[in-house]
Amino acid sequence: MHFSLINAPAVFMDLMNRIFQPYLDKFVVVIIDDILIYSRDENEHAEHLRMVLKSEFWLKEVGFLGHIISGDGIRVDPSKISVIIEWKTLRNVTKVKSFLGLAGYHRRSVKGFSMIATPITRLL
Numbered sequence: 001m002h003f004s005l006i007n008a009p010a011v012f013m014d015l016m017n018r019i020f021q022p023y024l025d026k027f028v029v030v031i032i033d034d035i036l037i038y039s040r041d042e043n044e045h046a047e048h049l050r051m052v053l054k055s056e057f058w059l060k061e062v063g064f065l066g067h068i069i070s071g072d073g074i075r076v077d078p079s080k081i082s083v084i085i086e087w088k089t090l091r092n093v094t095k096v097k098s099f100l101g102l103a104g105y106h107r108r109s110v111k112g113f114s115m116i117a118t119p120i121t122r123l124l
Contacts (some may be wrong), residue, residue: 013030016033022052028048063077075109076106080106083102084103103117
């Protein structure tokens with residue numbers, strides 16, 4: 001919502017109050033677009049953050065855009081590999097393009113990708 005609209009702050013504040021109603025004055029304070037989350041200790045704060053932000057924190061690894069990112073580096077998400085392996089027979093140009101798009105997204109992870117993909121690309 002554009003804040004130059006006269007009633008935008010009031011409407012936005014009303015929405016925030018409705019969303020955070022179960023937590024207000026227990027561990028959350030909302031003023032317009034500022035959200036304060038307060039707690040007694042770090043463990044309680046971590047739980048409050050999860051509840052309010054619906055997020056996970058301090059993960060050892062995280063899935064992001066088809067990859068798994070961790071302290072060990074970046075690798076392709078195994079679920080994406082299985083989708084490519086289990087792909088049905090390519091029967092038309094649209095299916096070939098779709099497959100090459102997905103596989104091509106991960107080309108940096110496959111040594112010699114262009115050579116492997118050449119026969120399929122020729123189908124176009």
